Amino acid sequence: MAMQIIQKKPESLTEKEFTYCPGCTHGIAHRLVAEVLDELGVREKTITVGPVGCSVFAYQFFNTDATVAAHGRAPAVATGIKRARPDLCVFTYQGDGDLAAIGTAEIIHAANRGEKITTIFINNAIYGMTGGQMAPTTLLGMKTTTTPYGRNANNDGYPIHVSEMVKETKGVAFLARVKINTPQDVQKARKAIKKAFLAQLKGLGFGMVEVLSTCPTNWGLDPASALKWLDEHMVPEYPLGVFVDKVGEEQ
Amino acid sequence: MAMQIIQKKPESLTEKEFTYCPGCTHGIAHRLVAEVLDELGVREKTITVGPVGCSVFAYQFFNTDATVAAHGRAPAVATGIKRARPDLCVFTYQGDGDLAAIGTAEIIHAANRGEKITTIFINNAIYGMTGGQMAPTTLLGMKTTTTPYGRNANNDGYPIHVSEMVKETKGVAFLARVKINTPQDVQKARKAIKKAFLAQLKGLGFGMVEVLSTCPTNWGLDPASALKWLDEHMVPEYPLGVFVDKVGEEQ
Amino acid sequence: MAERVLVKGTEAIGEAAVRAGCRLFFGYPITPQNELPEYMSKRMPEVNGSFLQTESEVATINMVYGAACTGRRVMTSTSSPGFSLMQEGVSYMAGAQLPAVLVNVVRGGPGLGDIQPAQSDYWQATKGGGHGDYKLIVLAPSTLQEAVDLVSLAFDLADKYRNPVLILADGVIGQIMEPVTFPEFKDPNTLPKHDDWALQGAIGREKHVVTSFDIDPVVLEKMNLELVEKFKKIESTEKRWEEYKLDDADVVITAFGTIGRISKSVVTRARQEGIKVGLFRPITLWPFPYKRLEEIVKGKKLVLDVELNMGQMLEDVKLAVKDNAPVAFYKRMGGMVPTPEEILDVLKMELGR
Amino acid sequence: MAERVLVKGTEAIGEAAVRAGCRLFFGYPITPQNELPEYMSKRMPEVNGSFLQTESEVATINMVYGAACTGRRVMTSTSSPGFSLMQEGVSYMAGAQLPAVLVNVVRGGPGLGDIQPAQSDYWQATKGGGHGDYKLIVLAPSTLQEAVDLVSLAFDLADKYRNPVLILADGVIGQIMEPVTFPEFKDPNTLPKHDDWALQGAIGREKHVVTSFDIDPVVLEKMNLELVEKFKKIESTEKRWEEYKLDDADVVITAFGTIGRISKSVVTRARQEGIKVGLFRPITLWPFPYKRLEEIVKGKKLVLDVELNMGQMLEDVKLAVKDNAPVAFYKRMGGMVPTPEEILDVLKMELGR
Amino acid sequence: MPKAKGMIEVNQERCKGCGLCISVCPTKAIEFSDAFNSKGYHPAEAKYMDKCIACSFCYYICPDVCITVYREIESA
Amino acid sequence: MPKAKGMIEVNQERCKGCGLCISVCPTKAIEFSDAFNSKGYHPAEAKYMDKCIACSFCYYICPDVCITVYREIESA
């Protein structure tokens, strides 16, 4: 009898420690992407396009060539890279401020063009990096540093449903909303992320996974409670599901 | 027996002649908006927010206080006006380059906020003003000055469906797609435009009408053929319909 | 006398705006100015004003444009990359002659840079970051009290000249707390309504049009020349600066904003060591007080310009100084802020001491 | 000798880019440069290149950023309002040291302005329209042949210095046709690949990172200083200008781009009337040839600066001239272009004739 | 229902001769004029007004708001 | 099916003491350490490894990729 490693830090991550708060699920999403890059054997041809947001340091974490896009513009940067080098595997990693606010036009048009890139969209209902301001995805009634009286639809608008909008574009080859607050969900999320990369690698079009994620710091919750809060508050507003799947089961 | 005027140029238009090409249906859309302003008696409290596009001169045509927004930013400008003066009636008039390309983020977020403004969205599948370049709404295969070999989904993406996306935002109170290439359709369009204004005036939220419109000049067709082309090519891609109606029938 | 209170720079600016009668704020988060929109999100509802967190800085500036079209006082605030995104809109506002107060709390650049204090947006602020011929009135506070006072002034100047006014601050001004005294509240109803041009609904009058556009170059040239006239007028009447111990000085330090403040203490220390140093601190970066500086530097041993950038105001200093005195330059960059000791050392070195 | 062909300015620039090995073009329509993206939409597929009409200028510049990250030659083109929207991205590119060639075919501003030729984006181009300390190399052609030549040069300089290069043209350069001779085609495979830093996949090597960002101001300051060094080097080696009949001149006209060209004919006519006029035409607006101009103007009766703006290059002219000669200025704005006769009249008036 | 009796007026100076009114008029009451207007277009002309049924189609489709439509009513 | 026998290793220096692994471990095999790591956190500790069933839940949920999971296999 001997002990065999069945899970360990993937090769596609560097040794650099994450800069996230304790219990922040950004880290899980990172690991999942890295696992998929390992599994697909594409690390050496992958370019990471990091965002501005708590994951601004993503360029240090993924063991791939990498750049940092201007806030919201990662899909445009990724498009530029992909048009220059269609043989590379290009992905963006973006928060909900980055993708669903300032970057709205870029994500929608990348999707609509069927740009052969992959987007990991971290929806944590908050601007983490800048100190907990309202995101477009912030829930109604939720207090943030810019909705001190709670988000009020009349003044601040409604939680925005990016995946539901993106699914209306014809260039999307894979699109799903997942969560990563339980071990089981983490594994499902990994499958979705893999398909979002396959959409690109098979030349089918744009692939995106919206990941419901926690921000214990700005939600004012301890890490474990944040996992529960996600189920109780975010999932009802943002139902999970696969919106588009042109990749199919064969792999 | 005497003759009574039953149709004439509405009060909400100035005397200024339109600068549109002969047979361009931009002019019909203008007249419809003006008729609705007349009917609702709101000319004196209306602010026109014109775009950049062939309708850049709209500020001269509507007999209301008016401004010209930067390309694509009319919904933001309208938001600024409305937040400053919620008692005013504010509308934007925008082309498909203006609204569906550069102005994507602004229109989606205005809709998502349920901004109490009205948007008239002229979809003519082309950049008219600048000389017939591809718009995001240009049909596949269509030749334009920037798709000399015909629009090709693989390089240029797909015709974008703005109304279908906007309907996924919760702030919308009225949303319809109409066409104005027959007298009957013109009258239907007028009803939709009226409701889009009522959505604002009743404080229900954001109102938008997507108007399928012609560009005889850049389509390379005579005006009457352009009306037919619209039915044959645009309607199949952009089905007409009312997507959201919180205004209801009572008026 | 009004009470002195200890406040953060961002809040000082926000409260000063509220007291100046500003009831409209549009903003998008960006460090190091987040506390300003945060403050406004709380404060605006209290005074029946309107706060909106926008989807981007591009949207922000166009909302400010819209709000300004109605003649009401409106403000926004951002930091360097955000201000770059506003350049098209700023140019539109200047072209359409719209009053508004903009705040740029500058951080290290270029690009994403970092979030520490910098002064590297001087050129962008004073020479026109956007396209076309226009000028912003640019005010650079060096203390929070001055920031409070300049915010009031900014709204008045914006209204007076129908021109956007920019408060050019930096991470230090944005983040520090110090005691300030706020002015009284202005009643928004007593402020200029701009009934002669603002968009308020064409009730019983000809329609108003606000635009930066005219397709006919003959007309546009006239509009341009009108702007040029206005800018000349502003140049001749609105220059502001501080002179500190210049009367007997051999050496002139030129510096603005936070460095202006730090340089005061350099002056004090230098004088303790017997070096006669004075400070010339432009408060309006545009219009820049060229003439006064030209007068001052005549016969001086040295002009030492100190900035948190690669030498941006330096060009204006040289335009004023010409060949009338040697000009030295000391810089820190990337968000680093020099200590008074450090500057004093440079000064001594330049003097060969 | 290669054939002379009659082409439009926008097409001349496009074809010159193709011949320089550029295979990537991103652009968004805007008058008066639409023919350039239109040309590229046709041309790129012919040479196995990639043309993409983008959703906006903001997206454009970030696509250019992305493409430049791979080390390939890439170009975009726009006109004034569009270039304002690119400022954040331009600052990012300069910060990340990315090579690319940008074209601004300037039109009347500010704001929406009009679509006629102007030079009112000089400050934006040369002083940094975006935030932070950076410089673009700015090339201003005055004929189509020069435009063709400068496009080649622009790509080489961009690669050499890892810096964006801006071709500052105007509506005249963009729209006219005149005969040009194109250089030979460069084989893209022979061009610099930038294997030492470009993003190409980390195959058997350490990962590459391209960024303008470092959270630590100590590091960012170092990055900034590296840029400053680079800019100094460019300043010392890359200044370009044209001198025309200056040897015996009493009067120096300073002008760039289209006005530089028009001023040549002013020189001719003035000399016919016995007035000894010469022309100093900066070709690199940055780095500006201060020193050479300073040498030239010594002892001259008059320097007449002529521009299509309110006096933007004028500041650089003054920085060079100092008190060494009187400087006069003549402007047209809003898209108006002066005739040689008009300029000659001004010149005579300034000379008291 | 007896057909209404109608009449239209065309603002010929404003007209751009696009012909859309002509193309939609159910009674072919409108034709192009032979004359040019000052913009150089052949404007539409209300030619056979006896045929006009006041349906307003021409008004609805005219992109340049050149048409005024009248209907005969019982005199008050 | 007999439960697998497993074991985990925690990179305690990297750990931020968020406790998520502890919260999901079905066999309560993990606990906080009493000691601080150099970042000042109480890291997770693989305490009751006899209980570990190699389910990998802790690995899946750990946001800082601190955990390596081993499973006992028939030796080859």
Place this chain on the structure above:
Amino acid sequence: MTTRMIFAGFGGQGVMLMGQIISLAGMIEGKYVTWMPSYGPEMRGGTANCTVVLSDEEVASPVTDKAEVIVVMNIPSLVKFQTDVTPNGFLLINQSVIDRDADRSDIHVIKVPCNEVADELGNLKVANMVMLGAVIGGTDIISTDNLFKALEKKLSGGKSSLIEVNKKAITKGYEIGKMALAK
């Protein structure tokens, strides 16, 4: 010598092409040339025009407000441009569309029935070439030969079948131009 020319008319009348062909001919003839269009929104109701400068020395300014030769193809262009012809210069009027006279007596006015001639040739689209012929007939600024070469270059490829009728139009126009001067 420097000759400045303005071609003005409706967008659809081919004024831009006229200017381009004569520029090309100028280049073939070894002159310095520039061509500059008026440009703007695709509109419609205004006049489109282009300016051509042919010169023995480098062309300083491609823009001008006076010209030695001005061609007007419609009434608004006549109104707008007739005052800009330099004394002793040439004004060429498209008689088929312009039913009025010029107000100038210090210049050469040449009236050309462009549409009628083109109609005779069986292709209304060559009306502009008739005018172009008249221009060189009247002014002798370029040789017919070089104009033909320019035409061939411009119409090479898909449109080469049209070369003949265009040449004919030029020739007809040339005669009209020559005759007008003879008068």
Place this chain on the structure above:
Amino acid sequence: MTTRMIFAGFGGQGVMLMGQIISLAGMIEGKYVTWMPSYGPEMRGGTANCTVVLSDEEVASPVTDKAEVIVVMNIPSLVKFQTDVTPNGFLLINQSVIDRDADRSDIHVIKVPCNEVADELGNLKVANMVMLGAVIGGTDIISTDNLFKALEKKLSGGKSSLIEVNKKAITKGYEIGKMALAK
């Protein structure tokens, strides 16, 4: 006289508040004061700190790299800041979290068992006030009275119920500070 102070620790340890209260007290005492935070991404693992300058003259520079008084609430802060204390200055160490000594002998080092004292008072959250008390006990830079006034101002409104326990914490800390010096 000018006193520069740095308060450093984890984000959650209330270092920013400590600085703000002492600044407020300084203002009440009629001094010139500035408070400047380190700021950055919400992170996490780094140290947060703020700089306070109390002075009899206008404060020139709110930023400093040396300080007369430095408070370190955790190990990384000790490591980072201990060298920045000016000779004869004060280094205050949160003994409850920092299990090691300072390397300096040319300064006054005061160790404060903040958490234990706070725990005794029944509210772990006042650990920072214990430290603040120790600062003024050790340095006499501000009167207790004015510190209390500042505290009251800061905690007015919703949090006023907490004033008492905070005052107690300050008093306890004050004694520790005084005693440490007496040694």
